[in-house]
Each structure stands twice: as structure tokens, then as C-alpha cells.
Amino acid sequence: MTPPTTTVLAGDGLAAGHGRTTVVPALDLAVEAGTVTALVGPNGSGKSTLLMTLARVLPPRGGRVLLDGEPITARSSVEVARRLGVLPQTAVVPAGATVREVVEQGRYPQLGPWAMMRRRDDSVMERALRLTGLLDLADRRLDSLSGGERQRAWIAMTLAQQTGILLLDEPTTYLDVRHQIDLMRLVRGLCDEHGITVVMVLHDLNQAARYADRLVALRDGTVRADGPPTAVLTPPVLREVFDVDAVVVPDPVTGRPWFVAR
């Protein structure tokens, strides 16, 4: 018996690309509420392009993105931003901005441009800073911080949006091992305790298998494998998707699949 599921975010015949190049020709993907999905695949497989198209950051080249069953374009962009938070890879550090000022921007969709004319320092920002371990760095300039600390600031900004859906593009990039684990546990906790739906692009397959409910393996813009980690992190899939010859064993702590290259 599986509990009934609701699709919160879906690509319907979705084609995605940058400029004139189409990276993802046509793809159907349905993301269930309260799950953590990891998009994996080699460089250039289209996973980030797909994520940014689902996030309406890139316009679809064909097909539709459905948010809560309706075309995402049916809602205003700011309404979408109250439901769906995005962590892009390409965030720009404004010259001289502090961590707190960047995290404050996460409040924009909820409060709107007029309320945001007043300086914000509320419990939502406080919580986002605490969850990302940034309370001590809150008043530091972002451009004086390490790559990992900056990445946590962007994650804190996304958390401050307080959305039910989070789309994270390579959230563990630049993070040291300790902060990678903290972030993955945070993601798991957001999902398990608050029912937040997470779709993220990850490069570390073992990390994906350990913390995600579902892996979607992409290559050349098509889905080559889709399912729970045990079904996706297998030697045949690793060979087909990554050209990697590997052994998969149960990881000694959780028993989830764990791959080692041969």
C-alpha cells in the first residue's frame, strides 16, 4: 500500500535549452509532493537546464511546466516565487552586500516591493541564517567570504523565501565535506519535518543515493533511469549514463547503494 501522491511540479513534453541550442528535446517528469528528487548525469546532460526551465528561469523551448497541476505561466512570477524557491548557480554577488542583505532578498516574494523598502530583519531571516550556520557571519561582506560560505548565504536566501518547493542547482558546490553533510541533512529535514518538496542537481552520486528518495539519471537530455536509489544506482545504469565501470555495494551506515569505480 502506497499513500496517495500529489504531483506538485511537472514537465509536460518539456523541451529546454539555452539560446538556439536545445539540450532537452522532450521530457515528461512529475515530482511528487514531500519528496527529495536528485537529478544526476554527466556534464552537458541537461540537468541544470531542465531544473532552470522547471523554475521558469529559462523559457521552455516546447511543452509546458505545470505547477500544482496548472501551467506555471498562469500565475504571476511573484506568486510562483511564494510557492517555489530557486537556487541558481549563476547568482551574482552585489558589490559590498552583506550576508544579511542578501538573505533579506529572500523575503521579497512574500512581502512585495513596497514592504521591502523598509529594512527587514525578522524571524524568518534569523531561522534561515541559523539553519545554514551563518549567524556569526551575517554582517560580513559576501565578497569577503569563502566560496562555501557564499553558497550557504544563497541557500539561506532561498530558505528565507519559505516556499513549499525548492529547486537547488548543485547546492553542495564549493562546500567542504562537513557543510555538504549539514546541507544534505537540512534538505532531508525540510522534507521529512515540513513536507517540503526538493528537486536538486547533484554531482556526487553516493550523496544523491543517500539523501534522495528518487534519482533521475539524464544523458543527452533524455531520462535513462528514474526511480529509487536502489533502482538507479546500478552498474548497468552507471555504464550507460556515465561510462563508468563500477561496483555497487550497500553503504555500511544506511544500507543504501554506494558505488565505487572499478
Next chain:
Amino acid sequence: MRAALRRPAGLSALGAVALLAGAVIVLAHLLTGRSSIPSAEVVAALLGRASEPAYTVVVLDHRLPRVLVGLAAGALLAVAGVLVQAVVRNPLAEPSTTGVGAGAALAVVATLVLAPDLGQGGAYVASLVGALATGAVLWAVGRRSFAVTGVLLGAVLAAVTSLLLVVDSAPLGTVLRWLVGSLNARTPTDWALLWPWLALLPVAWALASRLNAWSLGEAAAVGLGLRPGPLLAVVLLVAVACAAAAVAAAGAVAFVGLVAPHIGRLLVGADHRVLVPVAAALGALLLSLADLVAFSVSVQVPGLATDVSGVPVGAVTALIGAPVLVSLVRREQRA
């Protein structure tokens, strides 16, 4: 220092200093000039009780409009600078990045060549129309890569201007005011034509929270619910209008639109909610201060005929602005 200035108390102190500096500059403008007027008479002229009508004319019709136009044009240029820098997310952008100043200059030269009879009023209208038309062309042609387009547009327009001046150099003297920027011989009419444009300043300020979100990059901004197209249209329109109004009143004054936002960022940081008003105040102070320098230099140059109307303020802002900018950029890099 900056952390302290970001707090409300620090900002109030900053505002008080700016007001004081502004008062000193205005006073200095009113008290200095080619004709020496006793300070008591200057005050009396302001109150409409000067002992000689000539004093009233000098103070109210020459000195006052000049300093007011300088303050207003400086504020408009600085805010145009903040907006343009925000749009392209490059602190080295400035109002001239839009080509608006070059467009205004070309329109003025063309008007003076084709219809010399139109005079000052015609030149004012021409510069305004030229500036706004340049903004429209910029939007139509290159809204996606608008910094490059604007710079190129400016270069082309400046080339056409040079060509026209080679063909007919008669308007060179008049047009220098638009090419370099000058506050010499401002009249109450200039002030009357300029002050309504100050309404753009609160409009620019109202865009501040959106500019803050936009400054995180397009992807993050869309993620926060911003719509880039309409936002950029409004911001560019306001920026071009600010620059056009300033250029029509004072000419294409260099560096104020670049340096004022820089100093502002150094003082209060990148938050546009604070930066827009702070940069406006700084731009006003910088331009009117530079004009004071321009004026003093012209009075002190020995051996020149008495009818020299003064060094154009644009020359002063460029001479002072360039080294100031270099030191600011180096300081930014060290910070």
C-alpha cells in the same frame, strides 16, 4: 565606518553633514561672483530688500539659478548613474553609457547648424529631444546588451557631431556647453525648466527594492519573482529621463554620474534603498562644489579679458573625477 553608517543613527548623521555641506556650498555660490556684493546685501537680496536693484538681479537671476541648477543636475546625474549601474550590474557604467549625452549634443549641434535662429530655447528642447530619442533607439536596438549598444551609439553620435562641426564650426562656442557641460550663465528659466524633473528622484527611489533583487543576477531575480523585461524598461526609462533632464540643463557633465554612486557605495554599501538618496545628495554636492571650483579658477586666471564666462564645470569634474575614481576603485579592491 560603513557598518556604522548603515545604521539609522549613522544615516541621520550623514544626512545632517550633507545638509550642512549643501548650505555652505549654496552660501559660497551666493557670496562669490565677478561683481563683489557685500554679504549683508546678498541676504537682503534673497529677502527682496536689497538696497540696489542690481544686487537683486545678480543674486536672484544669476547666482541662485546657477547653484540650484547645479544641485539638481548633479542629483539627477548621480541617480541616473546608480540606475544604469544597477541595470548592467557594472559599477563602471554611468549615464553616458546610454549614449544619451552624445544624443543631446548631436541634436543641439544639428539644430544650431540647420536653424541658428532658434536660440537657447530651441537648443534646450533639441537636447532634451535628442537625449530621449537616443534612449528610445537604445531600447529598440540593444536592450539585451545595452551597455555595449549604448557606448557604440554614443560613439557614432559623437562622430556625427564632430562631422557637423567640421562642416560648420559656427556653433562650436555655444555647443561646447553641451559637449563638456557647463553651468555658466544659468537663468531662472533654466531652473524653471529643470526642477519639475526632480520628481524622477522619488520614482527612482521607489525602484530600490526591485533593484536590490535584480542585483543578485537575472536567474536569482526571476527566482524571487521579478520580471526582467518590464523592470528594465522602467529603470532605463527613468535613468534616461534623469540623464536627459540633467544634460539639457547642464550639458554632458562627466564623472558625476560615475563618482557619486561610487562614493555612496563606499559610505553606505550596495543597498539601493539607501544608496539612491545618498548618491543623489552626493551628486548634488559634487557638481555644485566643482562649479564653485570652476568659477574660482576662471576669476583667478590672470591677464584674461573680463568677459571670460568661466571654465566649464565639466572640465573640472573630469579633471578631478578621473583621479578620484581611480583611487576609489583601488580602495574598493583593497576592501
